[in-house]
Amino acid sequence: MKNNLLEIRDAVQKFELHNGYWEEIVRDEKMGISYTEFKQDNGKNHIFIAMDENNLENMLTYAEKRSRENNNKPQDTYAIFIFKVREINEDTYKEVIAIEENEFIFKKYVFFYTDSELSSYCTAENEMSFDESIWGDRRIKDFTSLISKFVLRLVIKTPIIKLNFSPKELDSYNKILNDELATSKATLEKINELDIFIENQLKDSNMNVEKVAESLLNSLLEE
Incomplete structure (x- = not known):
């Protein structure tokens, strides 16, 4: 199962980001891992990793290895794992929490999503604006929609995105x-x-x- 690091990076780039630059995507064919890094101008490093087999523990091990090789400062390093799942259920949340709550070495985020969510997003992305007006988009305001779940989770799990939430009318x-x-x-x-x-x-x-x-x-x- 091919990972979607390129597609997720492209989705992130549509938003306003903190000042910095992307490194090229590196592919480790032996491990089935794709890797890139966003380096902020303030010295913070954001490691993005996706794995064909979607194994969070192996992604974590690889992120730690790359961080040591790059001599990244732990306090200035963030790992964002791109985690595709067949469905989002209780087991998904347990896996995610186990990784994110472990703050050893550096801060970790798990962006989890399904093929259906990604497909729905890709179908609509050319019709969407990615500035503050996105929160008024009917597809985003509908919290039950696959597009809304994908976008909101992406913003929450990707600390380089600068866009802030604005007040919205919520259902009761x-x-x-x-x-x-x-x-x-x-x-x-x-x-x-x-x-x-x-x-x-x-x-x-x-x-x-x-x-x-x-x-x-x-x-x-x-x-």
């Missing part, structure tokens, strides 16, 4: 919740339990948000 919380419940195993009782858990953590201790998130993740993984 109850409608969004009901839509999510229709395609999820989650229950209202479970959501209420999580709400109470987070509220108690913030109220009864001096934990910061990152520690609360870590505590929540550990609680979920123990189940």
